[in-house]
Amino acid sequence: MNTKQQFEFLKRRxxxxxxYVNRExxxxxxxxxxxxxxxxxxxxxxxxxxFPGVCDDSWRDLPEVMRPTDIKQILGIGQQQAYxxxxxxxxxxxxxxxxxxxxxxxxxNWLEGNNKG
Numbered sequence: 001m002n003t004k005q006q007f008e009f010l011k012r013r014x015x016x017x018x019x020y021v022n023r024e025x026x027x028x029x030x031x032x033x034x035x036x037x038x039x040x041x042x043x044x045x046x047x048x049x050x051f052p053g054v055c056d057d058s059w060r061d062l063p064e065v066m067r068p069t070d071i072k073q074i075l076g077i078g079q080q081q082a083y084x085x086x087x088x089x090x091x092x093x094x095x096x097x098x099x100x101x102x103x104x105x106x107x108x109n110w111l112e113g114n115n116k117g
Contacts (some may be wrong), residue, residue: 059108066102074111 001009062070072082086093086100091110093102 059104062104064104066104066107068100068102071102071107 062074068079068082068086071077071085072079075082075085077085086102091102092106093100095101
């Protein structure tokens with residue numbers, strides 16, 4: 001292969017490489033746009049989400065000291081899951097004998113992500 005042929009070969013390789021890179025960039029941009037739309041949809045869904053049986057202004061209707069059955073009802077989970085959550089120590093609770101008591105303020109702070117509880 002002479003120098004002119006090598007030069008032409010390299011030019012073709014460069015053009016092919018540019019086309020490949022451009023296609024990859026377009027695919028990445030499409031993926032980013034898709035993820036942005038998905039994230040926006042998720043944010044919209046979460047902003048519309050209300051915990052079962054509880055709306056924004058009804059926190060005041062909850063007892064100041066709650067029990068596992070209250071947690072179960074608020075989160076719409078089973079009894080076993082409620083006790084597992086309580087025993088995970090993600091928020092403060094008090095045990096009086098066999099009775100578990102959860103301060104409403106502590107639970108709401110944990111649920112809303114304001115602090116550990």
